[in-house]
Every structure is written in structure tokens, then in C-alpha cells.
Amino acid sequence: MNTKQNLEKAEWLLANWNKETTYPEADRLDVLVTAEDLRSAVTTLHDAKWGYLSAITGLDLGVESGQLEALYHFCNGPAITTLKVHLPRVGDASLPTIEDIIPSATFFEREMSETVGFQITGAKSMDRLFISDDWPEGVYPLRADFKIEQAAPVEGRYVDEIPEEGVVRGNTFVVPIGPQHPALKEPGHFEFTVDGEVVTAARMRLGYAHRGIEKAAESRNWIQNLYLFERVCGICSHVHTMAYAAGVEKLAQVEVPMRAQAIRQIVAGLERIHSHLLWLGVAAHEAGFDTLFMYSWRDRETVMNLLEQITGNRVNYSANVLGGVKCDIGLEQAKVIKEGLDFLEVRIRHYLEVVTTDAMFLNRTRGVGTITRVEAERFGLLGPTARASGLVRDVRVEAPYGAYTRFPISAVTATNGDLEARCEVRLNELLVSCFAIRTLIDNLPEGPLTVKMPRKIPAGETISRVEAPRGELFYYIKSGGGENPLRIHVRTPSLCNWVSVLEKAVGRQLADVPMLIAGMDPCFSCNDRVVTVKHSNDQKTWSWKQLREYGIEYYKR
Amino acid sequence: MNVNNDPLWVKVAKQVRTWARLNSIWAIHFNSGSCNGCDIEILATLTPRYDVERFGIKLEGSPRHADVLIVTGPVTRQARERLRRTYEQMPEPKFVISVGSCSISGGVFDGCYGVGGAVDEVVPVDVFIPGCPPRPEAIVDGIIQLLTHLKEGNLPPSQMKKIAEKVPA
Numbered sequence: 001m002n003t004k005q006n007l008e009k010a011e012w013l014l015a016n017w018n019k020e021t022t023y024p025e026a027d028r029l030d031v032l033v034t035a036e037d038l039r040s041a042v043t044t045l046h047d048a049k050w051g052y053l054s055a056i057t058g059l060d061l062g063v064e065s066g067q068l069e070a071l072y073h074f075c076n077g078p079a080i081t082t083l084k085v086h087l088p089r090v091g092d093a094s095l096p097t098i099e100d101i102i103p104s105a106t107f108f109e110r111e112m113s114e115t116v117g118f119q120i121t122g123a124k125s126m127d128r129l130f131i132s133d134d135w136p137e138g139v140y141p142l143r144a145d146f147k148i149e150q151a152a153p154v155e156g157r158y159v160d161e162i163p164e165e166g167v168v169r170g171n172t173f174v175v176p177i178g179p180q181h182p183a184l185k186e187p188g189h190f191e192f193t194v195d196g197e198v199v200t201a202a203r204m205r206l207g208y209a210h211r212g213i214e215k216a217a218e219s220r221n222w223i224q225n226l227y228l229f230e231r232v233c234g235i236c237s238h239v240h241t242m243a244y245a246a247g248v249e250k251l252a253q254v255e256v257p258m259r260a261q262a263i264r265q266i267v268a269g270l271e272r273i274h275s276h277l278l279w280l281g282v283a284a285h286e287a288g289f290d291t292l293f294m295y296s297w298r299d300r301e302t303v304m305n306l307l308e309q310i311t312g313n314r315v316n317y318s319a320n321v322l323g324g325v326k327c328d329i330g331l332e333q334a335k336v337i338k339e340g341l342d343f344l345e346v347r348i349r350h351y352l353e354v355v356t357t358d359a360m361f362l363n364r365t366r367g368v369g370t371i372t373r374v375e376a377e378r379f380g381l382l383g384p385t386a387r388a389s390g391l392v393r394d395v396r397v398e399a400p401y402g403a404y405t406r407f408p409i410s411a412v413t414a415t416n417g418d419l420e421a422r423c424e425v426r427l428n429e430l431l432v433s434c435f436a437i438r439t440l441i442d443n444l445p446e447g448p449l450t451v452k453m454p455r456k457i458p459a460g461e462t463i464s465r466v467e468a469p470r471g472e473l474f475y476y477i478k479s480g481g482g483e484n485p486l487r488i489h490v491r492t493p494s495l496c497n498w499v500s501v502l503e504k505a506v507g508r509q510l511a512d513v514p515m516l517i518a519g520m521d522p523c524f525s526c527n528d529r530v531v532t533v534k535h536s537n538d539q540k541t542w543s544w545k546q547l548r549e550y551g552i553e554y555y556k557r
Numbered sequence: 558m559n560v561n562n563d564p565l566w567v568k569v570a571k572q573v574r575t576w577a578r579l580n581s582i583w584a585i586h587f588n589s590g591s592c593n594g595c596d597i598e599i600l601a602t603l604t605p606r607y608d609v610e611r612f613g614i615k616l617e618g619s620p621r622h623a624d625v626l627i628v629t630g631p632v633t634r635q636a637r638e639r640l641r642r643t644y645e646q647m648p649e650p651k652f653v654i655s656v657g658s659c660s661i662s663g664g665v666f667d668g669c670y671g672v673g674g675a676v677d678e679v680v681p682v683d684v685f686i687p688g689c690p691p692r693p694e695a696i697v698d699g700i701i702q703l704l705t706h707l708k709e710g711n712l713p714p715s716q717m718k719k720i721a722e723k724v725p726a
Binding site: 081131132133134135141146148151153208209210211212213216227228231232233234235239278281293294296300301304314315316426 | 588589590591593594595596597598600601604605606630631633634635636638639665666668669670672679689690692
């Protein structure tokens, strides 16, 4: 079925609740529904297996229009169907929850209700997930008339202690983990309720790294935003600018030269290698395999050198500009890159052998956290986590963009769905990336590096999706025709994959939790605050490190 | 500091303590809302290519065992209280290194609604390492500067600043 037929099918499915249909772009369908019909419409699309829920965007249409807009984006290959719901700005802006139909929607809904101010009815939990605890009630930062003075800290709302309920019940106690960390990445906070050794419930709190980038983007111009979005994440900085630039270029109807697109793809491929090697090290560290951690990070420096050769920077590369790229790849650099790839390929093959044969490592990964294909689809997983369960979720394959239209890539999948399969998928993906980079370098198209971009971007809205190392990255960009965007919404892949940790931890040993969290390659990671375990009436203090060591000890037996 | 009036054994004990401390710095890493860029560079300094362990520096998970607090990122409103608490849990003497442009001034995130300010508004900072993110070499240099400064028997920079502020002009 091609994109057009796919969209027609969606329109046909939604005919009962359809109030207004528009085709904003060739591959997009917008359907206006009422809040009452939303659940039926979502159920229909979901039951007919029309794609997956990719993101929910909340918008404030401005004080004059007096309306809020919620956009439910469903992606099916390149085709995107958006369910639009309009609600009044003042008064009752309540939406029914869809988390019982699609579990990952809970994070999208909570984000939207905290930042734009929708009331979600029927949701299981509406605890704060993103906005800080001292934030006043009823103030929504993404509203058009929001002023920073409204958000003066509220005293006495500091509540990230152990939850009151369900702490001590017979032999059950709560292990909080996070938000601070001995080794890596961003902070998150988890609470695992355990009965003896077995986890019975899991809960989390994000927002320790919530800075408010989406709001800041509205007050900065299109070029400044490129550098702002590069700093959403320091590990996958290039793909963020790639998604942003691709969206803005689409709005401005600018065709990026093929050479620039190929160079973007080369940098993205190298970034994937650096990101996955980084992940391998962290996962090995959590399993107590520090030798592999040190080796994979040593080899990662080779990729960092290559990235520095091309772009001049190690982490935030700034390779992209609107309308093209900043840096060229000459013959000399091509040679260096190929030499680097030769070395890396040997090492990656070695690691592949290690993770599939090392008995100690297999103990921690084989059969742990198994997600079946059906579950992966139900949870709405993305990226390598989904592909390890045999579900092809790869934007590069499903909806090729940029240079992938000319240099197609094959999706790497596995069938087992456990942590071992996720290691295998990630490492095999690196071999594919190496091959793709070589092909791109050998066939680098000739031509200019940039084209001219207008300062003001024509009014309109667009969706831009690229495959980040962790899965599909989703950008919704809306322009009012000025020098600043009206709204940019970013949905990162980790947000969808959290469900896999929270659902899969239940019923597992506490000792497996560190590996489960590392297994999805979270972009907010947790960790090492001193944490309190309440054991009946005794109080015991555990840190993440102790928990990790406990996990290692547990498996030595 | 009136070191010279101390008896000999006190002087020797102090020297031994300083020597031991400077050769086994344990650091705790706190991410107060950073983009990960600085965090992966800090981790890179620990791994074989840059290898700060040769200076006796080791990442330690618990604040109660740490000498140095390495902070990255602008301090978000949610992490602010956590940063202060982590700092308070550390035993004396303690030093703070703030890594990256955001941790110095808020950087690119200055003015965002979730950001509560720079690190030195929350805890006293001894060494600032600018860069977005700073290169591992810069981080190593920052740590070495702190060590050299302390080796000469000086107080930590943040305390010297405090004393300087108290002295009437």
C-alpha cells in the first residue's frame, strides 16, 4: 500500500467521527474530532493496526483564538495521520485518557497536561513528571501568555521523598533509585516496590533535567534554535539538529544539496557508533564487567577522533546549518575515516563475540527482560529496543529521508527480545553503519554544501522524523511566518521506551533492575543518591552502587 | 593560618594528611540538568585515553566518601535542592568543580523557565571549567590546577574568596 492509499484508509476508518479533513502535506492527513469522540477514534486506528502513536503535541493557539489544540500523531511508514482536538483556553479543557489503549500515551498526556494545561480525565496517575515540585499550581509554561514572574517557587511543595502509600506492607518495601549518578548521563528518579527479592511495582519521576527548551525556542530565532536544539542531548546532538533543520527546510521549501545530505548522514552514522559503544560500556559496567567498559570506551575515542577530524568538535559538532552543512569531507579525511572504520569493524566483531559467548555476561542478559513482538507493539517501543523484539521500527527504512532515499539501509532485527538480543542488534547495527559510511564516502555526490535560507520562514506546520541512535526522534514545528517559531515540540525516543522498564521490572529480581534500565539505553539515566530501603520497621540505607554490587554478587552464586 | 607556631608533630601530621589527600582524590559527579555532553566527557577522562586515575582520582558514588563534587549543567529548579543536599552530605574538606558553560552562567539555557541559575549560586565553587563541553584535557587541567593550589598549603579558592569578602576595605 502506498502512502496515499494508506492515508485514504485512515480517512475511511475515521469517517464516523470526522468533523473536518485536511491534507497539509502530501504524506499527512489531519482529522478534526471532538473530545468525546477521541477515544473511539484512537481505538479504531489502534484496532485496525494503522501505525503507532508517535507523539502527542499540545499547543496554545493564542489568546485571541481562545483555543487549545491537542494533536495525536499516528505514524505508519511515511504516512502520518493527526487527530486534532480543539478545546477552550479558559474553562474546561478536559480530554479523556487513552493510556489504557496505548500505554506509552501516559507520558505524552502528562507532559501535555503539565506544560499546556489540559485536564486528563480517567488517568491512573497524574503526579508531576516533568515540571519541578516547587512550580505553582495552574501555571502552564507553554501557554502563550505565560510570564516567568508567575512561576515564583512555592514553598513546602518539596515532595520527592518515598511515597506515603505502599511503603511498608508485610514484607514489601520501596527502593528509591536516583536522581543522582556516579558515572553517567542525566538524572531520573525511580521507586521500585519489592516483595523480598521480587519487584512488584515501579514508578518514576523525571524532570531533574527539565530546562524548558521548547519555551525558550519560541523566543529565539530560527538560527539560534539550531544551536539550542543541539544541546537537548549531548550524546545524540547531531540528529537533533538534523531533525530540526530538515523540518525548517521543508517549511521554507528549500532543497538541500545531495552532498550536504550525504555528509549529514556520515556524521549521523559516526554518532551512532559513538553512542552505541558508549552504551555498551555502560551496560557492561552495570553488569559488573568493567573490562569491557574500559575497552569499549577506549575504542570509542577512535570515533571521537573521526568526528573531530570532520567537524572540529568532539561532542556538540555543529555540523549542520540551515540549508546544508558547515564542513566538507575531502580525500585526506575520507582516507582517515576509512582507516578508523577498519579498526572499529574488527573491534565491533570482537565485542559481538564477547556479548554472545561470555558466560558471565550472558547470565545477566540472556532471557532477562524479554519483550515479545506483540508486547513491543502494544507498548509502542522504538529503535533498537523494538527491533530486538523483531518489530521493524526504523525511520531510515520505513520512511527514508535525506541521503537514505539514495543510499538505502537495511534494518537489523532479532527475535528473542531479551537484553542479549538488544546487545546484538545494537552491535550489528554498527556494522551496517560502518558499511553505509563507506558507501557514502565512496560515492559522495558532487555539488555545493549549502543553499541560501530565508531569515523568515513561511507560515505553516510540519513534522520531521529521523532515526536517532535510540529510536525515532520526532519534531513538530509550527511557524507563523516570522523570525521565531510559534511552537516546536520534541519527542525523544527514550520517553516511549520507559514503559519497557516500568512494565518489565515487575516480577523480576531486584538484581536485574540496573541491567533493565541500562538495556533500553535511557537518555535520562538514574542513579546513585544514598537511598533508604524501608524494611518492615527497620531502616536500611542502600545506594545505587550497593544495589549494583548486590546484583553482581547475586549472580555470582 | 598560623602554621609556624604548631609543634613539629602537628606540622608533620598536616603534611602527611595533605600528601595523602592530594594523591587520592575521590570525586562525586552530580548532573544538575546538563545535556549529557559534559557528563560523557567527564567519563571519557576516566577511561584509558585520558585516565585521570593516574593522579589518584576515582569516581565515587556516595557523597559521604567524596572529596570533590563535580557539577555539570545549569541548576534546574527540581535539582537545586538535591545539589545542596549532596554538597551538605560531603565531609570536610570539600571542593567543588563546575564543568561546562551552563554550570557557570546558565549558558544556552539562561532564562529558561526550568533553570534556577548557575552552580555557584547554590554551592561555593572552587574551579570553573568553561567549554561546551570542555575537552577532557581541559577537565584534567582544571583538576590539576586545584591540586597544585592545595599542594602549596592554600585554602580552597572558594574559602579564600569568602575571607577576602569579610575583610573590611
